[in-house]
Amino acid sequence: KAGVTQTPRYLIKTRGQQVTLSCSPISGHRSVSWYQQTPGQGLQFLFEYFSETQRNKGNFPGRFSGRQFSNSRSEMNVSTLELGDSALYLCASSLDGTRSNEQFFGPGTRLTVL
């Protein structure tokens, strides 16, 4: 069974631009969560989607948004990029996103904002 895939793997943008990242969960998994990892703040939860609905959201500004499609694939978008948005963005999939299920992570997208 294929793991979680994320595209692109690396991205360089300039301040003020916007970016869209994509995540394909493990087949059969319906929950997708997004996390941001920076050296200063560590791993922080962005949001979680299940059946095309955002169920949970972390403490990030509205510039960060996401969506999930009917095939469970998810995208996250960051608008008006700031230097501080440079980070590794990780997505994780689980069967149904309940607390009893393991979460499996993709390789991440490394975003650099210049």
Next chain:
Amino acid sequence: SQQGEEDPQALSIQEGENATMNCSYKTSINNLQWYRQNSGRGLVHLILIRSNEREKHSGRLRVTLDTSKKSSSLLITASRAADTASYFCATDGNSGYSTLTFGKGTMLLVSP
């Protein structure tokens, strides 16, 4: 905010030695998971231990959980150079969903 706090922040050992990492958390949990991360890559799921379990084994890994002390430990036995990585514990907190809260991790260096 960080729920889990790993200790130590960094650990350097020789191949063949055992490595022990600790994690403390603040709120009640349903389960606790340990992950490994190599050089800023994705997180690899190692093991999940439920709040009603006290110990779990997987190959060279042994995880313990003490809910009364809100702490967990990860033991890697007979370490190898390939075990060099950062290790994170993650808890699911109080939400009904699988939102994970991570600690800052322990960086393990295993020298040949």
